[in-house]
Amino acid sequence: MKSSVGIIMKTALKERMRRKELYIIVILAILLLLLCSSDVTSITMNGEAVTGFSNMFLLMHTLVHFVGCVLAVVLSLGTIPKEYERKNSHLVWVRNISQEAYHGGLTLANVCASLSAAAILYLALGVYAVTKGHGEVLLRMIPAFLILSLSISFVSLFVSVMSIKLPVMAAGILGVIVMVFGVFHGMIGLFKNMLGGLGGKCMSFFLFLVPDLSGIQNAACHFATGEKMEAHLIFVLLFSLWVVSLGLFIFRKKEA
Amino acid sequence: MKLFKIGYALTGFLLAACTAFTGSYGLSKTDREIYRRALSLENDMEKMGFSEFSLADYKVRFYNGNCDYVVEGENISKEDAVLDVFAGTVWEVEGEYQVLIPTYEKFSALFDMLGAAGTVSQGMSEGTMAFTEESYSENAHVATIWHEAFHAWQTNRWQDEIDALMKRVNLSAEDNREDIIVREADENPKAAALFEEEMVLLEKAYEGEGEEKKEYILKALSLAEKRREILPDSANAMEFYLENLEGSARYVESLAYRSLEGDKAWEEHYMGEFSYEKGSGKYYQMGMLKGLLLDQTGEGWQEKFSLEEGFDGALKGVCQEE
Amino acid sequence: MITVTGLSKSYNGKKVVDDLSFTMKEGKLFALLGSNGAGKSTTIKMMLSLVKKDGGRIEIPEDALLGYSPETPYFPPFLTGMEVLLYYGVLQKIPREKLKVECGTLLHLVGLSEEKTKIKFYSKGMLQRLALAQAMLGNPSILILDEPCAGLDAMGRIEMIELIMKLKTAGKTILMNSHILSDIEKVCDEGMIMQKGKVLRRFTKEDLRGGESLETIFTKTISGGIEK
Numbered sequence: 001m002k003s004s005v006g007i008i009m010k011t012a013l014k015e016r017m018r019r020k021e022l023y024i025i026v027i028l029a030i031l032l033l034l035l036c037s038s039d040v041t042s043i044t045m046n047g048e049a050v051t052g053f054s055n056m057f058l059l060m061h062t063l064v065h066f067v068g069c070v071l072a073v074v075l076s077l078g079t080i081p082k083e084y085e086r087k088n089s090h091l092v093w094v095r096n097i098s099q100e101a102y103h104g105g106l107t108l109a110n111v112c113a114s115l116s117a118a119a120i121l122y123l124a125l126g127v128y129a130v131t132k133g134h135g136e137v138l139l140r141m142i143p144a145f146l147i148l149s150l151s152i153s154f155v156s157l158f159v160s161v162m163s164i165k166l167p168v169m170a171a172g173i174l175g176v177i178v179m180v181f182g183v184f185h186g187m188i189g190l191f192k193n194m195l196g197g198l199g200g201k202c203m204s205f206f207l208f209l210v211p212d213l214s215g216i217q218n219a220a221c222h223f224a225t226g227e228k229m230e231a232h233l234i235f236v237l238l239f240s241l242w243v244v245s246l247g248l249f250i251f252r253k254k255e256a
Numbered sequence: 257m258k259l260f261k262i263g264y265a266l267t268g269f270l271l272a273a274c275t276a277f278t279g280s281y282g283l284s285k286t287d288r289e290i291y292r293r294a295l296s297l298e299n300d301m302e303k304m305g306f307s308e309f310s311l312a313d314y315k316v317r318f319y320n321g322n323c324d325y326v327v328e329g330e331n332i333s334k335e336d337a338v339l340d341v342f343a344g345t346v347w348e349v350e351g352e353y354q355v356l357i358p359t360y361e362k363f364s365a366l367f368d369m370l371g372a373a374g375t376v377s378q379g380m381s382e383g384t385m386a387f388t389e390e391s392y393s394e395n396a397h398v399a400t401i402w403h404e405a406f407h408a409w410q411t412n413r414w415q416d417e418i419d420a421l422m423k424r425v426n427l428s429a430e431d432n433r434e435d436i437i438v439r440e441a442d443e444n445p446k447a448a449a450l451f452e453e454e455m456v457l458l459e460k461a462y463e464g465e466g467e468e469k470k471e472y473i474l475k476a477l478s479l480a481e482k483r484r485e486i487l488p489d490s491a492n493a494m495e496f497y498l499e500n501l502e503g504s505a506r507y508v509e510s511l512a513y514r515s516l517e518g519d520k521a522w523e524e525h526y527m528g529e530f531s532y533e534k535g536s537g538k539y540y541q542m543g544m545l546k547g548l549l550l551d552q553t554g555e556g557w558q559e560k561f562s563l564e565e566g567f568d569g570a571l572k573g574v575c576q577e578e
Numbered sequence: 579m580i581t582v583t584g585l586s587k588s589y590n591g592k593k594v595v596d597d598l599s600f601t602m603k604e605g606k607l608f609a610l611l612g613s614n615g616a617g618k619s620t621t622i623k624m625m626l627s628l629v630k631k632d633g634g635r636i637e638i639p640e641d642a643l644l645g646y647s648p649e650t651p652y653f654p655p656f657l658t659g660m661e662v663l664l665y666y667g668v669l670q671k672i673p674r675e676k677l678k679v680e681c682g683t684l685l686h687l688v689g690l691s692e693e694k695t696k697i698k699f700y701s702k703g704m705l706q707r708l709a710l711a712q713a714m715l716g717n718p719s720i721l722i723l724d725e726p727c728a729g730l731d732a733m734g735r736i737e738m739i740e741l742i743m744k745l746k747t748a749g750k751t752i753l754m755n756s757h758i759l760s761d762i763e764k765v766c767d768e769g770m771i772m773q774k775g776k777v778l779r780r781f782t783k784e785d786l787r788g789g790e791s792l793e794t795i796f797t798k799t800i801s802g803g804i805e806k
Contacts, residue, residue, distance in 0.1 A: 007668045011654060018656045086652040091712065094626050094646045095669045189321060190342060190362065200340065204322075232278040239271040246268075256628035 004097050008105025009112070012079060016113045025071065025117045029124040032060065032067075053132045058221060060125050065148060065217040068118035069183055072155040073175045075117060076110035080163045081171075089256040099252050107160040107248060114156040115149050122148070137224055144224035150237045151213040151220075154244065155179050161247035181206050182213030211240040283325040283332050286360050287318050290394055291327050293516065294401045300515045301402065304508065305558035309409045315354040316401060317347070321362055326354070344400045346407040353408040357401055364392040395516040396525075403509035410501055417563040418497070425493040433494055434535055440491035442534040447483050447491075451538070454479040455530050458545050462552070470575045473549060477572055498536050500566040503543005510544055543567060550574065579604050580625070580720065580751065585634035586775075587620055594620050596775035598634070602720075607742070607752040609762045609769030611796060617775040618755045619649065622724055625753070642720050645713035649725040649755075651705055655698035659690050659708050662697065666712045684711040688741065703734035710741065721745060723754045727761055739764055763792040771799045778802070 016022070080103060083089050092102050122145050129137045159175035166174065181188060185207060192203035215233045222229045294311055302310070317324040317338065324335045338347055344357045357363065411418075427436070441447050454476045461472035484492050506526075514522035530541060546567035550557040554574035561570060580602040587595040595617040602608040610618045623629040625636055626646055638644070653662045663681035672680065685691040688707040700708070706726060713721055726742065727735045739761050746752055746765065756762050762769065768782045779799040786792055 003671070004669055007665060011657075011665055014656060015654055087648060087650070088652050090623075090626075090628055090646065090648050091651075091666060092669060093628055094644065095666065097669055192321075232275070232280070235271060235275040235278050239268070239275045242268045242271050254630055256623070 004101045005105040005108065008092070008097075008102060009108040012106050012109030013112055016075070016109065021075065021113075022117075022120075025120050028067065029120045032063065032121065033124040033127055053129070053134050054225070056132075057125070057129065057134075057137070057225065060128065061221045061224070062217060064118070064121045064125055065151065065213075065220075066183055068114070068121055068148070068152045069155045069179045069213065071117045072110075072114035072152050073159050073172065073179055075113045076107075076156040076159040077163060077172050077175065078168055079106050079110050080160060081168050084253065084256070087256070089253075093256040100248050103160075103164055103251075104248050107157060110160045111153050111156045114152050118149065118152045119145065137226075140224045140226060144220040147216060147220040147223060147229075147234065150234065150241070151182070151216040154211065154213065154237060154241055155182070157241060157244050161244055161251060164247070164251040164253065177206075178210050179213075181210040183217070185210065185212040185214045187214070211237050213237075282334065283318055283327070284359065284361070286394065287325070288327075288332070290360055290397050290401070291316060291318075293395070294398045294512070295329075297398070297402070297512055297515050301508070301512060304511060305556055306406075306409065306508075306561070307559055309406065311402060311405045314405050314408045315349075315352070316405075317349075317354050317356045318359050319356060319362075320359045324356070325359075344404050346404055346411055353411050355401060355404040355408055357397070357404060360394060360397045363397060363400070395513060398516060399509045399513040402512035403505045406505045406508040407501070410505070414501075414563050418501070421493055421497065421563070425489040427490055427493060433498070436490055436494050437498070437536055437539075438534050440488055441495060444487065447487055448532060450479050450483045450486075451542075452530075452532050454483070455532075455538075455542060455545075458542070458549065459530065461549055462545060469549075469553065473553070473571055473575050477568055477575075480568055495539060496566060498539035499543040499546070500563060501543075502536070502540045503567065504547060504561070506540040506544040507547030510548075546571060579639070580753075581635075581637040582621075582625065583635045583637075585621065585624060585631055585636065587617075587624060587629065587632050594775050595624070595631075598772075598775070598777060600770055600777070600780075602751055602753055603767070604751050605746070605749050606767040607746050607754060607765050609766040610753065610755040610772065611759070611762065611769060611792075612772035612778075613800065615774075616772040618772060619724060620775075621772075622646075622722055622753065622755060626722060638720070643716055643718035645715065645718035645721045647706075647709040647713040647721070647723045647726055649728055651709035651712075653697045653705070653708065655696060657697055658694055659685055659697070659700075659704075659711075660694075662708060663712055663715060667715050670716050672716055680715065684714055687711070687714075689737065702729040703731065706730060706734070706738065707741075710738070714745075719749075719751060721750050721752045723752060725756055726754065727756060727758050735761060759792045759796055771796060773800060 083092075083102075083106060089102070122141070126138055126141055129135060129141070155175065155178070158178055159171060162171040162174055188203060189207055192200045192207065212233060215230075216237055219229045219233055294316075298311060312329065315326050315328045317326050317335075319337055319339070319342075321342075322337065324337050326333050326335050338349055338354075339345070339356055342358050342362060344355075344363070346353050347356045348354075441451075457472045457476035457479065461469050461476065464472055483495075487495070510522060510526045513525060517525070526544065530538075532538065550567070550570055554570065557570050557574070565573070582601070583599045585595055585598040586593065594615075598617070598621060600608070610621065612618050620629060624631045625638075626644065654665075657665065660681055663684060664677060667677040667681060668674075682691065688711045690704060690707055690711065697705075697708075706729070710723070710726060713723070723742070727738050730738060735758065742752065742754070742765050754762065754766070763786060766783065768780070770780045771778045779795070781792075781795055785795065
């Protein structure tokens with residue numbers, strides 16, 4: 001099973017590399033870098049222009065996380081449905097490759113592609129840090145990225161698993177909802193308390209189900225800047241990844 | 257495949273265990289520490305002089321978004337939330353007034369979000385984009401507990417007077433106080449200008465000394481009188497309520513903060529430059545400033561402070577004493 | 579030998595395969611004929627477990643390896659023919675030492691060995707041949723070919739039929755589905771004509787030697803109705 005999953009993942013990734021998506025992401029990263037390195041004095045924070053490193057780093061980190069999650073949805077949405085649309089699945093199923101292995105390989109490719117996209121964006125952040133004379137954060141940014149990658153992986157995995165059973169549009173919408181609830185977890189948590197009533201209860205329910213991706217983003221940022229970080233959030237996300245990955249075993253296609 | 261499934265299940269079990277083990281249950285350490293710190297100010301706050309006012313007399317309910325953790329001394333119990341809203345307030349529970357406050361984490365996040373949103377919207381209307389990173393500290397949360405505890409004390413002492421005041425001007429508990437202030441006071445340009453002038457005079461009084469101080473206070477009081485003449489009764493009642501009840505609570509809060517953070521931080525946090533804003537917030541500042549002026553001019557004013565004369569009456573009395 | 583008994587399948591309440599039974603003899607080529615929507619492809623997919631059957635039995639020898647060539651094969655366009663075979667060979671768990679040699683042999687057999695071209699530049703005929711090559715990975719004893727000549731020009735069809743004949747001669751058991759009756763006539767040993775999921779008529783090589791062409795048999799059968 002290992003080699004089947006491996007080659008399915010490798011081939012799916014190769015296909016990704018040849019598509020134009022990667023170039024778009026590189027352009028996004030460059031734009032992000034240009035935005036941050038320009039002297040945009042019309043943005044201030046605490047009375048000082050937001051070209052100051054610590055302010056900008058925080059903003060950029062949040063932006064990278066958000067964009068990374070959006071890309072994870074986009075990159076993960078169509079992979080599995082397309083395999084069945086093209087009937088590529090026929091030649092895999094006839095070779096007694098289990099659905100878990102097949103979908104697992106494709107999902108891993110999605111996750112890798114999403115992480116690669118996020119890494120390019122994160123690299124822009126690193127370049128910014130170096131150009132502003134704060135190269136010391138670079139070393140910490142590597143494990144910080146690993147923490148952030150949990151969040152990106154969750155979104156990618158969730159969308160991939162949903163796309164096994166649901167039509168592409170439905171999986172995409174659900175993926176976006178989960179992503180929004182995750183990325184804005186803290187803010188929605190506050191809002192639901194102000195809302196109250198049935199609306200508040202529905203939001204509470206979704207907030208309970210969706211892990212706190214904004215917390216993970218904060219944890220990664222804190223780690224990169226040398227501040228304290230909570231381990232609990234990371235375990236919650238790892239466990240959520242495990243729970244969602246069960247979908248690879250539970251959701252099955254009836255026909256190839 | 258069997259080995260894989262076993263490994264997979266074990267991984268899930270391990271992750272679940274780690275998640276459970278690293279989670280915090282009950283009231284967080286931070287909130288417990290905040291409560292402890294609030295209680296530790298009892299001796300300092302007792303010196304203020306408000307008769308029989310003690311934080312220890314009131315239970316504090318920390319609301320975490322799902323339930324209340326009720327703290328009284330060393331005891332902490334978990335109860336259903338009495339109010340599903342993010343606010344520091346006083347609430348009557350089974351016949352007694354209790355302090356209700358969100359947990360530090362929630363309050364801090366709310367504060368940051370509202371502060372940032374407010375600053376961004378204000379900045380955007382000015383053609384710039386601004387953020388505020390002023391974060392809500394633990395000591396600020398301690399001070400908020402004292403603010404709400406003081407409200408509990410006020411409610412116990414003056415509820416009848418408050419009800420009578422509102423009834424006199426045909427206001428009820430359901431009336432939106434913010435609306436009344438904005439509509440009847442803020443949108444009256446003359447009244448707004450008089451308010452600003454009054455604040456300037458009070459600030460000058462605070463900086464001044466001796467006779468100069470009293471002169472400024474008396475001038476400010478006469479402007480306040482002029483305002484009352486041009487505003488409707490409902491606005492006057494509301495302003496009186498806010499300035500004396502919220503203002504005095506802000507005064508107490510600021511003293512608690514000063515005890516913990518020191519004079520410099522206190523000054524930065526509470527004595528910043530005044531700018532007129534619509535709504536009730538400015539009355540907190542005015543009331544607090546009048547309390548500080550009474551500290552400077554009239555020793556033991558807290559003992560005599562009442563809703564009959566309020567801050568203005570007390571200041572007038574002090575200035576006219578000699 | 580493959581035995582299919584009472585096979586049935588419905589979609590949205592409509593029977594697309596209805597109580598189908600047939601037997602494929604070892605080393606013979608069995609043809610499935612019928613108009614569009616007759617149930618031929620569904621039958622094939624049920625035999626390959628690509629589609630779940632609603633009823634009936636399919637008996638395939640346990641140790642038999644099946645090779646499948648789809649009607650419209652899709653291969654990753656950025657790969658070469660060799661890379662495609664290697665990909666499916668790894669999926670099929672063919673040992674790596676043997677795999678490359680086998681892939682080379684198969685490509686040579688189908689006439690693609692010189693091609694270092696990527697799939698995206700392949701013609702329809704080349705794709706069909708590659709589809710046949712991947713079906714033969716692992717030397718399966720049973721081949722299921724769904725429209726192997728679809729879209730091929732005259733020369734392409736001739737070459738494909740020659741290839742299929744070679745495979746039959748080599749002892750493969752083949753199930754072939756095609757619209758091109760003249761091609762079927764050249765290679766089949768027996769077959770059946772389907773319509774609306776049912777068997778209209780069965781035929782053997784002897785029937786074809788008897789004077790009537792397959793085209794005539796087909797036309798008569800389709801206009802005549804269900805098998806009595």
